């Protein structure tokens with residue numbers, strides 16, 4: 217059981233909600249390079265199940281430019297590129313000291329938070345190619361090499377590792393990165409059947425992760441917020457980096473007992489992911505952090 221962050225505020229929340237016995241937890245699943253109009257045409261039963269029980273927008277907006285480096289930075293830190301400083305996949309100018317990823321921020325607030333991440337695009341977790349985005353403050357940070365293993369196999373290994381951790385450990389916040397859809401999009405095209413097939417595999421990974429959460433022996437006493445999103449879309453030929461609607465439009469999916477069902481009134485931004493995760497875990501957002509995101513999809517406290 218984690219210690220409470222900002223105990224006074226947390227007690228107020230517990231008293232107001234009346235569900236203080238539930239342990240708040242977050243699983244963020246990041247699928248690289250999903251174009252939303254193609255996603256809508258692909259059979260994705262596991263995502264559909266979450267959408268049916270949650271909040272979904274296929275009109276969310278990512279960061280500019282639509283490279284993976286800046287977009288994952290915005291999703292995980294909660295700020296736009298002019299603050300985190302990353303405008304390319306070389307990560308030059310990164311300012312993760314001031315704007316850390318949300319798992320690192322949790323650790324900075326209270327090391328009793330149990331944080332987990334698994335990634336297979338190396339600069340997200342390793343000191344290579346300008347990385348890492350995620351810091352070693354995270355309790356368990358697993359990095360597999362998609363370039364060496366192939367992203368399809370690396371994703372499978374990542375998911376196996378995440379399933380084991382979700383079932384056997386006690387994470388409060390977890391991030392699982394799936395890279396192969398983007399890889400296939402580059403190798404073929406956005407309109408190719410291979411790109412759609414990779415999305416179906418990613419959907420199966422989502423299903424395995426959600427099933428692992430639900431198999432937890434303590435699941436009945438927990439309030440899991442499941443967030444699923446992507447970093448950017450792509451043009452028809454499979455590329456990205458510009459700011460066309462096909463590249464900049466992403467999806468935002470939130471599911472769980474604390475989520476309001478339906479569609480958000482306004483299109484979310486990619487920066488809303490980290491902020492929503494932090495608030496679900498009881499963190500009071502300090503204006504001094506200068507976060508750009510807002511809470512999207514959580515039932516407002518009475």
Ligand SMILES: [Zn+2]
Nearest residue numbers: 248249284447
């Ligand atoms: Zn990407």
